[in-house]
Structures are given as C-alpha cells and as structure tokens.
Amino acid sequence: MGCQSKMALAWVTGAGTGIGRAVSLELARRGWIVAASSRTESRLGSLAEEAAKLGGSVIPMALDVTLRDSVDVLVHHIENEIGPIDLAVLNAGTYVQFGASEFSVEAFQDQFDLNVMGTVNCANPVLKFMRDRESGHIAVVSSLTAYRGIPFASAYGATKAALTNMCEALKPELEQFGVDISVIHPGFVKTPLTDQNEFPMPFLMEANDAARRIVDGLERRKFEVTFPRRFAFLLKLARCLPYSLYFAITRRLVKQ
Numbered sequence: 041m042g043c044q045s046k047m048a049l050a051w052v053t054g055a056g057t058g059i060g061r062a063v064s065l066e067l068a069r070r071g072w073i074v075a076a077s078s079r080t081e082s083r084l085g086s087l088a089e090e091a092a093k094l095g096g097s098v099i100p101m102a103l104d105v106t107l108r109d110s111v112d113v114l115v116h117h118i119e120n121e122i123g124p125i126d127l128a129v130l131n132a133g134t135y136v137q138f139g140a141s142e143f144s145v146e147a148f149q150d151q152f153d154l155n156v157m158g159t160v161n162c163a164n165p166v167l168k169f170m171r172d173r174e175s176g177h178i179a180v181v182s183s184l185t186a187y188r189g190i191p192f193a194s195a196y197g198a199t200k201a202a203l204t205n206m207c208e209a210l211k212p213e214l215e216q217f218g219v220d221i222s223v224i225h226p227g228f229v230k231t232p233l234t235d236q237n238e239f240p241m242p243f244l245m246e247a248n249d250a251a252r253r254i255v256d257g258l259e260r261r262k263f264e265v266t267f268p269r270r271f272a273f274l275l276k277l278a279r280c281l282p283y284s285l286y287f288a289i290t291r292r293l294v295k296q
C-alpha cells in the first residue's frame with residue numbers, strides 16, 4: 041500500500057475533535073479517503089465539510105468504540121461497502137485526572153473501557169481483514185505517559201502503558217502476516233482534552249503540528265512515532281533512572 045496512493049482508505053477513531061480530527065484532515069489533504077468515527081455526528085459532519093473545502097474526502101461514520109457489536113458492524117460496513125481499510129488510526133481516548141485521595145474503581149473502569157477496550161474492540165475486526173489479505177497498517181495512539189508512572193495519571197498512564205505493551209507484543213507477530221503496527225506517543229497537544237488541564241504543560245504543541253508528525257511517521261511505517269522530540273528524550277531518559285532517583289523527581293510533582 042502506498043501512502044500517497046489516491047484511493048488508499050484510512051479509518052480514524054476519535055475523529056470529531058483534537059488529534060483525531062487533525063489527523064483525518066491531514067490524511068484527506070494527502071489524498072486518502074478517510075472514514076471518520078466518533079460519537080457526535082455534528083462534529084463529523086463539520087469535519088467532512090472542512091475536508092471537502094481542502095479537496096479531500098472524509099466520510100462521517102458515527103460510532104461508540106466501547107460498543108463491541110457496533111464496532112464489528114461498522115468495520116464490516118466499511119470493508120464491504122467502501123473498501124479495504126489500509127490504515128486504521130485507533131485514537132479515541134480520554135484522560136481523567138485524579139489523585140490517590142479520589143482513587144475509584146469507576147475512574148479506572150471508564151478509562152480502561154475507552155482507552156484499552158475501545159482500541160481492542162476496533163483492532164479486532166480490522167486485524168482479521170488485514171491478516172486475511174496480508175496487508176494493512178494499524179496505528180494506536182498511546183501517550184508519553186506510557187513510559188513511566190506519573191503522579192495523578194495512575195489510571196490514564198496504566199491504559200497507555202497497556203496499549204504500548206500490546207503494540208510491542210504484536211509487532212513481530214503481525215509482520216508474519218504482512219501487517220504493520222505503529223504506536224504513537226504524543227506529548228502535550230492542545231485539544232479540548234488538554235484545555236481542561238490546570239497544570240503547566242511543557243512543550244505544548246498544536247494539533248495540526250502533531251497530525252503532520254503522525255502522518256509523516258506513519259507514511260514512513262515507523263513503529264514508534266514520538267514527539268515533541270525534546271520532551272520525549274527527557275521521558276525516555278527517565279525510563280532509565282533507578283527508582284530512587286525517579287521518585288526523587290516525582291515526589292516534587294506531588295508536593296507542588
């Protein structure tokens with residue numbers, strides 16, 4: 041599959057706002073046909089209009105990724121009625137900040153249901169089609185928080201670490217079937233999700249910039265797409281620190 045191919049088909053989840061919307065527009069601008077999914081139909085409609093103004097093609101396909109049966113029906117519909125999915129960008133996700141004093145099963149459940157099981161629900165039917173035709177590319181949107189446990193992100197970080205680990209595990213297996221998998225580790229990106237954050241967000245970047253880097257990385261079939269570079273470097277370095285040093289840093293985040 042050539043990423044520049046005019047008729048290549050991408051499916052993007054969480055496409056209504058933020059990173060997913062920007063990635064959908066970037067793909068459409070580069071000649072992809074984009075099936076765009078999230079729950080709110082009006083946002084998908086405006087996305088399709090915006091893409092059309094750029095000369096691109098976005099097909100709105102409302103979906104709640106936590107509903108496994110609905111995901112199966114939609115993926116079969118895309119494959120049978122629109123065409124084979126060349127690239128699936130599994131991006132739908134959320135972040136709920138809470139500390140140990142508000143620790144709750146519900147906060148974990150909601151984030152795991154959407155971030156982990158929503159991604160798995162989508163990967164499941166797509167992978168079956170891709171394995172059968174021995175081609176295709178799945179990209180999972182994780183986060184730099186996957187690298188190490190960060191205070192006030194115990195649930196979110198755990199969901200993203202699970203996704204990254206899943207991609208690492210699947211990579212050599214899927215290669216046997218001619219299927220590629222990528223994991224995307226963004227730092228802070230300005231979106232409706234991060235607009236709620238009241239803490240300082242180092243190296244915050246615009247969604248359009250993030251989308252360009254994501255699509256550039258996917259075009260090159262990179263396994264890991266990570267940005268911004270300096271923040272990613274610092275967090276990769278933190279991965280190598282012994283616990284004594286790492287906790288000396290994260291304790292300061294808790295006391296602030």
Ligand SMILES: NC(=O)c1ccc[n+]([C@@H]2O[C@H](COP(=O)([O-])OP(=O)(O)OC[C@H]3O[C@@H](n4cnc5c(N)ncnc54)[C@H](OP(=O)(O)O)[C@@H]3O)[C@@H](O)[C@H]2O)c1
Pocket residue numbers: 053054055056057058059060077078079080081083103104105106131132133134135154158181182183184225226227228229230231232233234
């Ligand atoms: N922004 C950042 O700094 C950052 C950094 C690292 C990783 N990420 C990851 O990037 C992804 C996108 O985040 P974002 O910042 O762009 O957030 P966002 O602006 O809140 O976008 C999330 C999108 O997911 C959709 N969505 C939510 N629940 C859904 C569901 N059950 N089924 C289908 N779609 C659903 C939302 O639309 P509806 O509500 O209409 O469904 C929305 O379009 C997430 O996985 C996030 O964890 C973000």
